[in-house]
Amino acid sequence: MILILFVLLRAILGPTVIDRLLSINAITSKVCVIILLMAYIQGNYNYVDVALVFILCGFVANLWILRVLTPGDWELRLPGLGGFEGTGEDVASHD
Numbered sequence: 001m002i003l004i005l006f007v008l009l010r011a012i013l014g015p016t017v018i019d020r021l022l023s024i025n026a027i028t029s030k031v032c033v034i035i036l037l038m039a040y041i042q043g044n045y046n047y048v049d050v051a052l053v054f055i056l057c058g059f060v061a062n063l064w065i066l067r068v069l070t071p072g073d074w075e076l077r078l079p080g081l082g083g084f085e086g087t088g089e090d091v092a093s094h095d
Contacts, residue, residue, distance in 0.1 A: 004030050017069050021062060028058035 004027055011023030032051045039047030 001034075017065075021065055024065075025058065025062055028055065032058075 007023050007026045007030070011020050011027070014020045014023060032055045035047055035051040035054065039045055039051070
């Protein structure tokens with residue numbers, strides 16, 4: 001719990017958005033570990049599902065925050081690999 005408070009302090013004071021995003025991701029991971037430890041100690045493994053849902057929600061939240069806070073488009077650009085850019089046209093198969 002003390003480590004979560006330190007990471008929360010980093011999330012509040014972080015100078016960049018990426019620092020805050022990584023801090024939130026670290027908090028999510030630490031809470032998931034706490035939930036899994038509680039499940040192991042109590043012998044009630046129904047909490048494992050709760051931990052998985054919690055970590056998946058954290059992942060989706062991270063993607064959403066990145067999408068909102070990063071400028072520009074999200075197209076895939078790989079130099080040297082043609083054909084991965086996608087033109088938006090449907091490709092017809094000539095079998």
